[in-house]
Structures are given as C-alpha cells and as structure tokens.
Amino acid sequence: MKGKIRFVQGNEACIEGALYAGLNFFAGYPITPSTEIAEHLSVRLPQIGGKFVQMEDEIASMAAIVGASLTGCKTMTATSGPGFSLKQEALGYAIMAEIPCVVVNVQRGGPSTGNPTHVSQGDVQQAKWGTHGDHSIVAMTASTIQDIFEMTIEAYNISETYRTPVVILLDEIMGHMREKLVIPEQGVIPTIDRLRTAVKPGIDYHPYFPREDGRLPMSDFGDKHRYNVTGLFHDMWGFPTGKPEEIYKLMRHLVDKIDGYANRICKYKQFYLEDAETLLISYGSSARTALEVVHYSRKRGRKVGLLELQTIWPFPKQIVREICATAKRVIVVEMNMGQVLQEVKASVNNPNKVFLCNRVDGALITAEEVKQVIRIVKGKGI
Amino acid sequence: MPVKDYIRKRFFPHIWCPGCGHGIVLQGLLSAIEELEIPKNDVAMVSGIGCSSRIVGYLDFHTLHTLHGRALAFATGVKFSKPDLTVIAPMGDGDATAIGGNHFIHACRRNIDMTAIVMNNRIYGMTGGQFSPLSGEGIYATTAQYGNIDHAFDIAKLAVGSGATYVARSTTYHVAEMRKYLKEAIAHKGFSVVEILTPCPTYFGRKNKLKTAIEMMESLKNTTTPIGSKAKAENPELVERGVFVHEQKGEYCEEYDKIIEKASAAVKGA
Numbered sequence: 001m002k003g004k005i006r007f008v009q010g011n012e013a014c015i016e017g018a019l020y021a022g023l024n025f026f027a028g029y030p031i032t033p034s035t036e037i038a039e040h041l042s043v044r045l046p047q048i049g050g051k052f053v054q055m056e057d058e059i060a061s062m063a064a065i066v067g068a069s070l071t072g073c074k075t076m077t078a079t080s081g082p083g084f085s086l087k088q089e090a091l092g093y094a095i096m097a098e099i100p101c102v103v104v105n106v107q108r109g110g111p112s113t114g115n116p117t118h119v120s121q122g123d124v125q126q127a128k129w130g131t132h133g134d135h136s137i138v139a140m141t142a143s144t145i146q147d148i149f150e151m152t153i154e155a156y157n158i159s160e161t162y163r164t165p166v167v168i169l170l171d172e173i174m175g176h177m178r179e180k181l182v183i184p185e186q187g188v189i190p191t192i193d194r195l196r197t198a199v200k201p202g203i204d205y206h207p208y209f210p211r212e213d214g215r216l217p218m219s220d221f222g223d224k225h226r227y228n229v230t231g232l233f234h235d236m237w238g239f240p241t242g243k244p245e246e247i248y249k250l251m252r253h254l255v256d257k258i259d260g261y262a263n264r265i266c267k268y269k270q271f272y273l274e275d276a277e278t279l280l281i282s283y284g285s286s287a288r289t290a291l292e293v294v295h296y297s298r299k300r301g302r303k304v305g306l307l308e309l310q311t312i313w314p315f316p317k318q319i320v321r322e323i324c325a326t327a328k329r330v331i332v333v334e335m336n337m338g339q340v341l342q343e344v345k346a347s348v349n350n351p352n353k354v355f356l357c358n359r360v361d362g363a364l365i366t367a368e369e370v371k372q373v374i375r376i377v378k379g380k381g382i
Numbered sequence: 383m384p385v386k387d388y389i390r391k392r393f394f395p396h397i398w399c400p401g402c403g404h405g406i407v408l409q410g411l412l413s414a415i416e417e418l419e420i421p422k423n424d425v426a427m428v429s430g431i432g433c434s435s436r437i438v439g440y441l442d443f444h445t446l447h448t449l450h451g452r453a454l455a456f457a458t459g460v461k462f463s464k465p466d467l468t469v470i471a472p473m474g475d476g477d478a479t480a481i482g483g484n485h486f487i488h489a490c491r492r493n494i495d496m497t498a499i500v501m502n503n504r505i506y507g508m509t510g511g512q513f514s515p516l517s518g519e520g521i522y523a524t525t526a527q528y529g530n531i532d533h534a535f536d537i538a539k540l541a542v543g544s545g546a547t548y549v550a551r552s553t554t555y556h557v558a559e560m561r562k563y564l565k566e567a568i569a570h571k572g573f574s575v576v577e578i579l580t581p582c583p584t585y586f587g588r589k590n591k592l593k594t595a596i597e598m599m600e601s602l603k604n605t606t607t608p609i610g611s612k613a614k615a616e617n618p619e620l621v622e623r624g625v626f627v628h629e630q631k632g633e634y635c636e637e638y639d640k641i642i643e644k645a646s647a648a649v650k651g652a
Contacts, residue, residue: 025463046645051462051638056488060455063448067428067459070446071467075459093449221426221444222464228390228439230447239393239439240447 003184010174011036011078013145013181014104015044017152018076020183021191023102024050025073027064029057029083032116033172034106037078058083062090065101069094070229072220074156078104081114084123085130091165092131093231095254098163098208098216100194102155105167106175107284109362118362119172121284124339127167128313134251136258138265139167139313143287145179150189151267151310157192158265162257163216169312171335173285173364194218197225208250209236214257259314266316269308270323272298276305278374279327281320281344282334283309286365290333293370304374312340320347329377330354333370385412388422390442397436399507401587401595403554403580407472407501408437410557414565426467428457430482432474433508433582434501451482454489454498461496465635468568469495475502476514479535483515490544490573494634497567497574498546500537503582511585522589538626541575548574549626554581555602556623563625572633579606579621 008016015023015037026045028038038054045052051068055061058079065075079087084105094101107123109115123130127139138158142148148170155166197217199205201224210216219225232240233247241247258265271294273279278297282290287308297304307323309316324330324344330353332341338356345351357373359365376382389412398404415425425443429435431450438445444467448456453471461469478486478500489498505523506512513523518534526532541549548570550563560578567574581587581598592598607613609624 025459027459043645046638046642047649049642049646053458053462055455055458056484059452060458060485060488063452063455064459064462066448067446067456067461068463069459070444071460071464073463089449090452090455221446221460222423222467224423226422226442226444228445228447230439231449232447237392 001182001184001188003182003188006181006183007178008145008181009036009176009178010145010148010170011106011176012040013148014152014168014170015040016181016183017149018102018156019044019048020149020186020189021153021156022074022193023076023156024048025065025068025075026051026077027053027055027061027068027075028077029055029061029079031058031080031083033108033175034078034080034104036175037104058086059090062087062103066090066094066097066099069099069101070221074160076102076104078106080106080108080116081110081123082112084126088130092133092135094165095131095135095137096231097229099165100159100163101165102152102159103165103167105169107169107171115362117172119285119335119364120360120362121171121286121335122339123169124312124336127169134255136255137167137313138162138164138258138311139169140267140311141169141284142174142310143284143308145177145181147310148174149181149183153189153191154267157190160192160194161215162261163194163218164258169284171284196220199225201225206236207238208234210253214253214260262314262316263318265311265314266319267310268316268319269310270305271308272305273307273323275303277303277328278305278378279324279330280304280306280370281309281330281332281340282306283312283340286333286335289365289367289370292367293374296367296371309340315343315347317347320344321349324348328353331357331370331373331377333357333365335359335365383416385409385416388412388415388442390440393439396440398433399584401581401583401598402433403503404434404437404501406554406557407499407560407578407580408440410561411470411472411499411564412441413561414568417565418568420468424466424468426460426469428460428469428471429453430473430477431508432477432506434472434474435477437472451477451480452485453477454482454485454496457496458489458492458494461494462635462638465495470497470499470568472499472501475500475504475516475537476506479537479540480515487540487544490541490546490575492634493545493547493573493631495571495573497576499564500575500577501580502537502577503580503586505582505586507582507585511589537577538575542627546575547572547627547629547631550575551577551579551621551623551626553579553602553606553623555599559623566625566628570628572631
C-alpha cells in the first residue's frame with residue numbers, strides 16, 4: 001500500500017485510523033497505558049475543528065461520547081482496565097439506545113489497579129460481559145501497528161453500520177510498541193457513515209423501527225426530527241415500555257443485529273493453515289509470539305499454523321470450528337487464564353484437543369514457552 | 383405557541399403521583415421556553431433517572447433519558463458537539479447531587495452553556511422514599527426509620543462554590559418566581575443552576591407529618607424566604623429563595639473555539 005510513512009506507537013496508529021475514519025469528538029480521562037491517545041488527540045482534533053474534552057471521570061467520558069454521537073459525530077474514548085470497568089454502565093446504554101461509538105481499552109494487568117504498566121489480555125470476557133444484561137457487542141484487536149490502523153477504521157465502519165459500540169482491545173505492548181505505519185490517501189480504505197433517515201420533516205419518524213435488514217436510519221439531534229432516546233426498553237418511538245412483546249422484540253433485535261451477521265463482521269488472519277496439524281490460535285501481542293513459533297517450526301518442516309483472531313466479539317464460532325476440524329491439536333496462546341480458550345472449546349467438535357498456553361505475570365509470552373507447550377501436548381515431554 | 387404544543391400528548395398520562403410538584407416545574411419550564419421563543423428544534427433536553435427525569439419524554443424536543451446521575455455528562459457531549467443547541471438538564475436531588483455529584487460540580491466548574499434544573503423533593507421517590515443528600519437531619523424515610531442523621535447539602539451554595547455563573551432557588555409554590563428564574567437561566571450564557579423545591583406528598587410528606595399536597599405546599603411557603611429578608615435574620619432556619627449569582631465568565635464552547643483557532647493556525651504556519 002502506498003501512502004505517508006510514519007514510525008509510530010500503536011496508540012498513535014489507533015488515532016490515525018480513527019481520524020481517517022472521520023473521528024471528530026473525543027472525551028477521555030487519563031489512565032496508563034492509554035493516555036497517549038488522549039494527549040495526541042488534544043493536539044490533533046482542534047486542528048481539524050474537532051472536539052476534545054477531558055472529563056471529570058471515566059463514566060462521564062463514556063457518557064459524553066454517546067451524547068456527541070447523537071448529534072452526528074464519530075466519537076471515541078480510550079481507557080484501560082479500571083477505567084473500562086467504570087465505563088460499563090454507559091457502554092450498556094449505548095448498546096440499548098443503539099448509539100455508534102468506539103471505546104479503546106489498552107489492556108493492563110488486573111483485577112483492580114493491578115499492573116498498570118505491563119501487558120495483559122485479561123479484559124476479553126469483560127469486553128463482552130462487563131455491562132449487565134443480555135446483549136451483543138463487537139470487540140476487535142490487532143497484532144501489528146498497520147493492523148491497528150486498519151482495524152480502527154473497520155471499528156468505525158462496523159459501529160456506524162450496525163449502530164453499536166465497538167470495543168478496540170489493544171494491550172500495553174500493542175499500545176506502546178513502535179513500528180512502521182503506512183497511511184494511504186483518503187478514500188483508499190472505504191469509510192462508512194451511519195444511515196440517516198430520508199423521512200421528511202412533519203412526517204412521523206420512528207427512530208426505533210428497524211428496517212428488514214435490522215438497520216435503523218438515524219436522525220441527528222438538532223436536525224428535523226425530534227425523538228426520545230432512553231436506556232429503558234422502548235417502543236418504536238423510543239418511549240419506555242414494559243410490554244413483554246415489545247421487550248422481547250427489542251432484545252432479539254439487539255442480539256440478532258450483531259450475532260446474525262457474525263460471519264460478515266468477523267475478521268481474522270490465517271498463516272499456514274492448509275495442512276496444519278498443530279493449530280495455534282492467538283490475537284494481539286501474543287499473536288506475534290505465536291507467529292514467530294510458526295515461522296520457526298515451518299523452517300523445520302513441522303506442520304504448525306496460526307489463526308489470528310482480529311474480531312473477538314461476536315466470537316467467530318463457525319470459522320473457528322471449520323478451521324479447527326482437521327487439526328490434531330489446537331493451542332490457544334493468550335495472556336490471561338483462558339478467556340478465549342473457553343470460547344474455542346465451546347466452538348469445536350472435540351474440546352479435548354484444545355489446550356492453553358498462557359502467561360499472566362505482566363511479561364510477554366515467549367516463543368520458547370509456546371514451543372514447550374507444543375512439545376508437551378505432542379507427548380514429547382518437557 | 384401555546385404551551386400544550388410543546389407536549390407529546392401520545393405519551394400521556396404521565397407517571398407522577400397526585401400532588402407531585404414536577405408537573406408545575408414542567409409548566410413553568412415550557413412557559414419560560416415559550417417566552418424566550420426558542421424553536422423546538424433548537425432544544426435538547428437531557429435527564430438522568432428518577433421521577434423528575436421522566437419529564438423529558440413528555441416534551442417535544444430532542445430528548446435523551448440517560449443513566450442515574452449522568453445527565454450532565456451526556457448533556458456535555460450534546461452541547462459541546464453542537465453548541466447551537468439550547469441544552470437543559472432536569473434532574474432530581476439524589477440524581478444531581480448524590481450519584482451525579484461529581485458531574486454536577488464539574489459541569490459548574492467548566493461553565494458550559496447549559497441549564498441544570500434540580501427538582502429538589504428531598505427524597506428518592508421512584509425507588510420508594512429513601513432519604514437523599516437533601517433530606518437533612520431528623521427526616522424520616524424508608525431507609526431512615528429512626529430519623530436521618532445525614533447532614534444535607536445546600537445545592538445553591540454548592541453550585542456557586544463550584545463555579546456556576548447563574549444560580550437561583552425557588553419553589554413550586556412560587557410559580558411566577560420559578561418561571562422567571564428558569565427563563566433567566568436558559569437565556570444566560572454559561573452554566574446555570576435552578577434549584578426548585580418541590581413536594582413529594584407520597585413519600586416525603588407521608589413519613590414527615592405533611593400528609594397532603596396542600597400541607598406540603600404550605601410548608602414550601604412557610605419555610606422559605608427571599609435572600610437577605612428580615613425574616614431570614616430573625617429565623618436563620620428559613621431557606622433562602624432568589625438569585626445567588628449571576629455573572630459572566632468564559633464559556634466552555636466559546637473558549638474551545640479559540641483553541642481550534644490556535645491549533646489550525648499552528649498547522650497552517652507549519
């Protein structure tokens with residue numbers, strides 16, 4: 001790809017992707033290791049007439065981007081573990097009210113204040129289930145600086161298409177590591193804006209009446225249609241309802257509009273999968289280690305492949321099941337206690353052939369550690 | 383335009399109890415907007431959770447019914463992203479000063495051009511009559527069955543101390559005064575706060591020997607007095623009504639426009 005070449009941190013690549021996609025409103029609160037996103041955007045956004053606000057806390061930052069999205073902005077907030085916990089309430093609101101927005105979580109060790117300056121992938125399940133109640137959400141990740149840029153654009157495209165918050169799950173290493181980034185000319189990578197209603201002023205606009213494909217054309221606050229938005233279960237007018245049939249309809253819609261399109265939403269990368277007997281599944285910075293192991297093994301004629309997940313939620317169940325079908329063993333390489341492992345086990349036909357290779361002490365998992373697990377799983381001893 | 387034209391009749395009847403003061407606030411608010419001749423399309427109303435926050439659903443503006451305590455945080459996003467909108471945030475006392483206390487003081491400090499209306503009935507009504515930060519000592523509530531030992535806030539003083547540039551207090555008994563303050567607050571450039579004492583006969587009154595709406599209204603009359611009145615000097619227990627501050631200070635969105643100018647100039651210069 002041709003374009004402007006830069007040497008940047010993952011956090012900056014995320015910003016570049018967001019600006020490329022049309023970000024014009026950011027609200028945040030300082031937290032390690034995501035702070036560079038706020039710092040750089042406080043410089044960049046006013047240069048293009050965009051808005052940057054440092055709010056009083058994480059909760060307010062999340063709330064502010066939902067408010068700004070309703071006036072038609074493309075919005076972002078960025079945080080890490082403890083801040084991500086605080087944002088869950090308003091993240092659930094964005095799910096319920098179907099407000100597009102992007103939330104970056106540069107993962108650090110947890111629980112609690114945990115390990116602020118070191119890497120972890122411990123928030124994978126929280127990205128889906130951190131907020132209460134049944135729902136669906138989209139969460140994406142990346143293992144190179146270029147991919148962070150491209151996945152951030154994709155995050156906006158999905159957020160705007162499906163009217164959903166999208167979580168970008170980076171980790172401390174991906175956020176702070178520097179690598180080459182190529183920023184193509186505007187228009188080379190497609191960017192999507194939300195559907196806006198064609199209903200004319202004076203004619204009833206039903207803000208929460210989905211089209212046949214599940215999409216809901218929006219109307220910006222301040223524009224011609226005035227309507228109600230609420231975090232309560234609501235009818236097609238956006239007005240609170242307690243009717244069981246309305247509640248069921250909305251719940252199904254909120255889940256189906258994402259899960260029903262999982263194969264379209266989910267992105268992944270395949271390395272040497274055709275004949276892989278040992279299949280590694282990984283994502284984020286640990287996928288870099290896994291890929292190193294694949295290259296090392298292939299040089300020695302060993303049939304090792306890597307499935308790198310770039311979308312974690314909705315979990316690409318069908319894709320994982322099909323790809324794992326022919327492998328003799330599947331090893332999930334991740335830096336938590338097995339959060340993607342359990343999803344993989346639930347997806348494949350034979351969960352007994354799925355193993356975990358993890359590290360949870362704040363250091364990057366090494367190629368030696370992955371190779372050792374492969375040896376053990378193959379029954380070759382330590 | 384008649385006040386009724388600001389109402390979404392489709393969503394009536396409202397949920398408020400007989401004797402509740404929130405309908406009086408609604409009427410006063412709409413009269414203020416009507417007198418200011420603000421077009422409906424220019425108003426965004428953002429509320430949190432509680433009896434008072436249901437006010438937005440009934441009104442034909444751009445309305446956002448959000449999370450408990452978070453109205454001002456959502457409202458900041460709306461206003462800052464679209465400064466042309468007139469943004470009004472009606473809240474309850476628990477909503478604004480307990481769970482939303484942090485957002486409240488920082489919205490005051492930021493001086494962003496919005497109006498916060500705190501409908502203070504000194505109780506959590508929607509959840510069934512628990513004491514709020516405004517109940518005060520000796521008040522009975524469903525979570526203060528032996529009498530409340532928590533001290534109360536003074537919302538107006540809190541707002542002044544936090545940097546709001548228009549702060550007033552009135553009651554639903556003093557309707558003309560309340561409407562006047564609401565009008566001034568909405569017209570004011572900067573963060574404005576209007577605290578309105580309002581009766582909750584169902585929960586506050588029933589537990590505190592003010593069983594009817596009329597008794598509650600009378601108590602609003604008898605326990606309040608204009609700022610600096612002779613009555614206040616004689617009886618310091620009385621709650622003061624009036625305008626506590628009305629001043630001009632850099633408004634957040636306008637100040638940010640200057641940042642945009644600086645930042646764009648720096649880019650052009652480079």
